[in-house]
Amino acid sequence: MHDRRGELKAIVQKFAADRRRLIDILWAAHEHRGFVSTDDAAAIAQELGISTGHVAEVVSFYHFFHDRPVGRHTIYLDTSIIAEHAGQGAVREALCRELGVKVGEVSADGLFGLLETSCIGMSDHAPAALVDGLPVPFLTPERAVAMVAWLRAGRPLKDWLAGLARGDGQNTALGLPISNHLRNVGPFLFGPEENDPPVVAQTATADEIIDTVTRSGLRGRGGAGFSTGKKWDLCRKIPAATRYVVCNADEGEPGTFKDRVLLTETADLLFEGMALAGKAIGATEGFLYLRAEYRYLLEHLETRRREFEARAPLGPFSIRIQLGAGAYICGEESALLESMEGKRGEPRIKPPFPVESGYLGCPTVVNNVETLILAALIVRRGSDAFRRWGTERSPGxxxxxxxxxxxxxxxxxxxxxxxxxxxxxxxxxxxxxxxxxxxxxxxxxxxxxxxxxxxxxxxxxxxxxxxxxxxxDRFEILENFSTFFVNESCGNCAPCRAGNVVLRDLLKRFKNGHARAEDLPKLDQWARIVSQTSRCGLGMTSPRVLTTSRKAFPELYADAIDQKKSPLFYDFDVAAATAEYDRRVEEPS
Amino acid sequence: MTQKKVIATTSLAGCFGCHMSLLDIDLRLLDLVEVVAFDRSPLTDIKTFTRRADIGLIEGGVCNDENVHVLRLFREHCDILVSMGACAIMGGLPALRNEIPLSECLEEAYLRVPTSAGGSRIIPHHPDLPKILDRVYPCHEIVKIDYFLPGCPPSAELIWRAVTGLLFGGADPIPRELIRYD
Incomplete structure (x- = not known):
């Protein structure tokens, strides 16, 4: 009999029975069997000396972890609005027909699981899917069916993907039919490098690094826009024996894929930026938190990482790449840190901020991929080279x-x-x-x-x-965004967990022409409740779908309300609601 | 004497537990009927509205097409409509079937049960029987509901205070401990 128990024990031992490595342990457990059963969870928990509930709650939190079989080949369709507009609907239908399943089910032969997930960072290759961790771009119903036939014949997916490469000269070195689609190169980041010193001078001191980055006016590229130099300075001033650098490569905002390209093309610069941050704050260890959707970049990144560590251009600095497991919320820095510690990615209450108490409670700098790469270039070229571009308050x-x-x-x-x-x-x-x-x-x-x-x-x-x-259809776009937040809310706080559902349902009323005049103030009230009482950035910003679209397109909402309809009687289609009954009682069973 | 206020009540997809709770106001019923007349209601057995009502109390969610019809009539004939109890507010116990396709529910209820007569293959239906909806709906998805009284059932005290408060005003605020969801 297959010794699953022994296998799990070996996995846990491989990670030194460190409960903080639970995400890695679960990935390894999935590797062998595709899912982590209740028994598996109990076994892992016992080996780690934690409760089964802890393991189960982590498994249930992430999109790419499962507690039941999801097929030998698992297809995750990208549900972003870009993918839907590009024809994901027809692909979905074709796959359902071909596999004889509904979305969320496994084919009868156990070969294929058909699932959905939020934006996978392939909006320039839409519609796309992740199949066994690999990105399949530009899907059509025919292409999807051909892929299924290929896999049914037991042939490797990678070979099939190799045949899809496009002749636009931009295919990356990954052996995948993925292009960088660099449309506008320069003036700074992808600019001419010939005049660059190959690396930052080893002699640059922490003061010099922080001074240069601060003077450049570089602000965080994740969205919040906090001054990078200031963040590093704050962190190094907190008294502590150990500090960490974390690169946030959990690029989950639908429609974005720049980090995919940066990680593909400029990994060395990124590691250099991390080492620089390390030097600036006095850290010798860094982590790259890579979103699970980019797992196919892992091998490439590990190679580059080993090379970088061997070169050690800025002195000893070790980097570990931590793979996420599918959760938009882990792009929030404190949720990311929780995830790195082997827990559900639920945001922490702030303050304290990570610069004060981050990974394992130590002062930690968390920076976006683009931020760290820019920082590396700024230190190479000087702050003026960066300031030459941009505006006074938004340099570069x-x-x-x-x-x-x-x-x-x-x-x-x-x-x-x-x-x-x-x-x-x-x-x-x-x-x-x-x-x-x-x-x-x-x-x-x-x-x-x-x-x-x-x-x-x-x-x-x-x-x-x-x-x-x-x-x-603008409401279709907005509903897609709203549904995204419903799916990605971590569920910890009620305003976000329940409020986003209310907002989505209200939006649906407008989309379907069922809205009444009273729904407009209701929308505003709920938007305010969710944005003001949620625990983290997700809930604080999710109502912006509604508030900013109302501001940009006031007529859109006004026109959706039929003033002739009574405010007392809502639209309810009795015929539609009794259709199934009619069908069932009339058919001979 | 001023004209009596008019109350109407109905039980849709409910168990009449909320109506029983209403009767639990006991002797205060006598005070109530001094100032209030019950129109359409299972308590009076009046089947159709004979006049406009000040308040309509709705027990139960909406599980068939007759429920939809009755609820719409209540909205038409009542100034204030109150969802009384968990089922009216969110479908309650009957809504447990919402996760199961309707055909499966019908087969389980009429074909697979031991009491099904001699291997009957027929799901009862007749033009006079209400048609079952695809799922159980809360009342406020069909018509506008003005007030909600939570509880399964809401206590007699809560119903009493809410109804007298709405009809005559000036009632004390309802204490927190009366508002419960079980």
Whole structure:
């Protein structure tokens, strides 16, 4: 008999029975069997000396962990609005038909599980899916069926993917049909490097590093925009024996994929940025928290990491790559730290902030991928080289991930201060009407507000830019965003857990033409409750889908209310609600 | 003497527990009927509205097409509509079937039970029988509901205070401990 128990014991031992490595342990346990049964959870718990409940609650928290079989091959369809607009619906139908399943089920032969997940960072390859951890781009019903046939024949997915490579000269070295889609190269990040010193001088002191980064005016690229130099300075001033550097590569905001490209192309610079941060704050250990959706980058990153550690250009600095397991909320820094400690990714109460009490309670700097790469370049080239671009309060450049109804979806490096109109022109937007800046947690903007500029003062953004043309149903877009928050709320606090459902349902009323005048103030009230009483950034920003779209398109909501309808009687289709009954009682069984 | 206030009540997909709780106001019923007349209600057995009501008390959620019809009539004939009890507010116990497809419920209830007559293959249906809805709905998804009295059932005291408060005003605020969800 297969010794599952022994196998699990070996896995736990491999991680020195360290409960903080629970995410890694669960990944390893999934590797062998595809899921972690209740018995498995109990065995792991016993080996680690923690409760079964603790293991079970962690398994249930993450999208890519399962407590029941999900097929030998697991297909995760990307449900972002970009994927849906690009034809994910037809792909879904074709797969359901081909496999004889509904979404969420496993085929009768146990070969295929068909699941859904939030944006996988492939909006420039939409519609896409993750299959056994690998990205399958530009799906069509035919392509999906061909893939299933290939896998049924027992052939490796990677070989099939290799045949999909496109001849645009941008395929990455990963052996996957994935392009970087670098549309706008330069002026700083992807700029000419020939004049760069190969690495930062080893002699740079902590003071010099912090001084240069602070003077450059670099602000965090994750969205909050906190001064990077200040963050590092705060962290090093907290008295502690041990400090950590964490790179947040849990790029989960729908529509963004810049970190995918940065991790593919500029991993060395990233590690250099981490080591610099380490030197600045006095840390010798760093972590790269990689979202599970980018698991296919792991091998490449590990190779680069080993090379970097061997070179050790800034002195000894070790880096561990921590794989996430599928949870948007882990992009929130304190939730990310919880996850790194082997727990559910539920945000901590702040303060204290991570600079004071982060990983394992030690002062920790958590920075975005783009931030660390920019920091490395700034220290190489000097703060003035960076300040040459951007505006006074938003110095430098930033990357935008552009997707949706545009000719050229991809990565655009722009100096802060660039106008919306210029970006829309450059990406070849097709009759743009609604633009989502910064993803669902960002802002809904009218496409004709061309004079608005990307900057921390005006259109502040984490980098996602989704463009929607005139013929798209705006409520469908907004409902997709709202549903995203319902799915990704960690469930810890009630305003976010329940409030987002209320907001989504209200939005549905407008979408389906069932809204009444009283629903508008109700919308405002609930938006206020959720944004003001939620525990973390997710709930604080999720109502922005509604508040900013109401501001940008007031007529959209007003027109959806039929003033002739009585406020006392709601739309309810009795015929539709009794259709199943009619069908069942009339059919001979 | 001023005209009596009018109350109407009904039980949709409920168990009449809320109506029993209403009767639990005991002797105060005598005070109540001094100032209030019950119109359409199982308590009076009046089947159709004979006049406009000040308050309609709704027990139970909405599980069939007749429930929808009755609820709409109540909305039409009552100034204030109150969802009384857990079922009216959120479907309650009957809504446990909402996770199961309707055809499976019907088969389980009529075909697979031991009392099913001689291997009957027929699910009872007749033009005079209400049609079962795909799921059980809370009242406020069908019509606007003005007030909600939680509880399974709401206590007699809560119903008493809410009804007299709504009809005559000036009642003391309802104490927290009366508002319970079990």
């Amino acid at each position: 450049v930033r990357l935008l991930s552009v997707s949706g109804d545009v000719e050229f979806p991809g990565i655009y490096e722009i100096p802060w201060g660039t106008s919306l109109g210029e970006v829309l022109d450059r990406c070849g937007a097709r009759e743009p009407h609604l633009v989502q800046v910064g993803g669902p947690s960002g802002e809904v903007v009218r496409a004709d507000a061309v004079e608005r500029v990307f900057s921390y003062e005006d259109l502040s953004t984490g980098g996602s830019l989704m463009v929607f043309s005139r013929d798209r």
